[in-house]
Amino acid sequence: MDELAAVAHVLRRTTFGPFPGQTEKLAGQGADGVIAAVLSAPPLIPSDPVFDEEDDTGEDGPVFRWLRLMADPAAGVHEKLVWFWHGHFTSSHDKVETWELMWRQHVLLRRYALGNFRDLARAITVDGAMLQWLDGAGSVASGPNENHARELMELFTLGRGNYSQEDVRGAATALSGWDVDSEGRVSFDPDSGNARAMRLLGRSVVDARDVVDALCDRPECARFVAGKLYEFLVGQSPSEQRTGELAAVFARADLEIRPLVEAILRDASFLAAVRARPRYPVEWVTAAFAVCGIDDPAASFDTMTALGQSPFYPPNVAGWPSGVRWLVPGAAVARAALAVNAPAVAEIAGAADPVAVAFARAGIYDPTPATAVAARDLVFELRREPEQAAAALLALVLTAPEFVLA
Template sequence: MNNNTLWSLRLGYSAKQTKTIEKIGFKKFLKQSFSTKFDSNIPDYMEDSPKSFQELKETRKKLKASNPEEIKEMLKKEAQTSFEMKAWWIKKMNEDEFPLREKMTCFWHNHYVSTHQKVKVNYWIFQHNQILRENAFGNFKTLTKKIVQSNAMVRYLDNTDNRKDKLNENLSRELLELFTLGIGNYTEEDIKNGAKGLAGLGIGEESAVYRKNFVDNESFVYLGKKGNFKVDEMIDIIFEQPNIPYLITRKILKWFIYDNPKEELVVYYGNYFKKMNFEIEPLLNKIFSEEYSKNNGGSKIKNPLEYSLQLMDELNAKNPNGKLIAYFLKNQGMDLFNQPNVKGWDGGNSWLTSQVFLQRNNVADLLCNGKNLSRGQKENQDNMMIQQNPNRHLDVKLNWAKEANNKEIIAELKDRLLFQTDATTQADFEQILKYDFDSKTEGSENAVIRLFNFMVKTPEFQLI
């Protein structure tokens, strides 16, 4: 695979940015990726969703006073809004000229998990997503403080139930175990004491606030320090710990480049991250710049987003339906805003189980035949919301050199799609597109599409 194509996929979701990288160079491409602007506008689909705590209370009052049919309709409307949010985000991922901010937002989305299924308030989930987007390239400690004090997070990890004399340790535990230090770098006593410091931190208007009646003001020992600490001070203490940089650098390497990064790389980049005072942009810049020059293609299994958006891009699918893509992602185990648990998507081999691989092959068949992703799937509540006939045909068109011979066309597609092939696979390709292939004959377009369909079903296409 062309190295610029490889990095277009790694820093985005398709080969769309390949020509830009070739034209302006990788260094300038990174610079422009980091300088993308944050859009703070609230999308139209959020217009009718409650946005303040007061609006939420009024909505709940209305629900209690409504009849079963009205309740059903109101809940259905909020479920539709949640689905609209998935489609809105997929559109951003797919259309941004420099998609690294969205790729990094998705990374943080799977690090600081907070699901719609549990939080149930669309605006809080949207706020959570916007915090990640705004701070995608900012400071790790600052981002941690903002996310832990978001309404979505205190609801998701039950800190609304955490109060003096009735502690709930969920947020305290995940702050240490999953968000910052990782297992082995704290004690159970730190978790219990951390819950005291977080006691009373509950829902506020724009972000979480301490409720005076529920706060625990007793001193406690936290990671070796004694005091009456609250959330910001606790996170400051966490970021003084010697092993703070390594959990996140390991996860970044896994998200972008290696399903199984070497420990020396984790430590090397982690030490640099600490030296940069936990600024994310310098860390990413160093990782991408240094790993770009290495021969490391095929070291990561594509997640369902990378797989589906690359297919859509290669086939030049016009106006792909984000809701259908979201439905496919859910079937693949990558349901946006609804990870299976607080640990998030596992990634790696979990993206290539026999069932997932079969689904990918079926989708390749559908798209190569110009059909929508959900064609043939049983109707259910999710795709009833899509409001677009899943059986309608898509306008797809594969780009290839019309004057080339069979081996040249095969080489062109291999360069765009596959990181490596062997002689046996090459022979299989030449069986599909034979030596006497003539692009001027009727059906030549279909023959190249058949070759493409075969290529994207190979194990090599699942890797980047």
């Protein structure tokens, strides 16, 4: 893999790019230098949004604010991890009552995205949006709702098969007593909460902090989180040996997320796993809008939604699925449609080598022979209509495996 292709690969996996011109700007640093740069890039700070329950994509709303940050070339791996944790510790505005609660959770994810997993788990377990989403709000020790406890173990910390129904009951009782009022204020009521020792995975727990600590101290937690992050960043499941190695890194770091992410990115398997998974709709749309020269977060959100993924609206507590289901043939038409009247068409049409310009805008530096030949043939066939040729070429690029895969 040449340097430009390697840098583009790093940016595809660790940011929402590469964006036009970004790969060339960073190429002198090589893949290792770019990994260091995205790891050390300062977290982007969103301005406070306007909360309008009647308008999901208002110009000053939460969706608009987040999509702007995703599309910012200054974003590093921190921004990508905010997206990862949103799909891991899920909550949806479909059930959570207000945008204000959703935004508080978003800010919480931003605070801990590359921080300490235990601290993140403690904070989000008693977060207002999460309490509403998992029916933890209003749960009482005398008859606790078990949903919150079960998902905390199965989907957030341990994975399936690593706890019993007795553990669920113990954790649910210890998690009781929390509520969210009509103003979005989170509070703990000692009268409805737990005050006695419950059993969880062989330990005594009384409250939410005890529960999270009991889960995070289990070796299964380090393995589970390491495996999830590896699959997201590398694009394939780690071997048992690699899972164990990464879990050891994570445990030695006292569950600090950054050392785990760095260990994943620095391993040879990361650079070798080129286009090993689909670009998820949020990733593809953010990059595609930049390639097309379109700056319209509302349209971006609509396109993501049409392709099956909407920020702040995961489909269920398990988040969005992974795998090839994102590559259904019908999506190709929606992807290609972005090229129609795209601002970038003029630049491509006026270039001495339209194919090279289109590929570079899309961060494609290692096209397969089939894609390269198809692009050259298309431009030749439409050589008398440069604008039409450029639009068709852009559509081809946006639907090519080299762009649809991460």
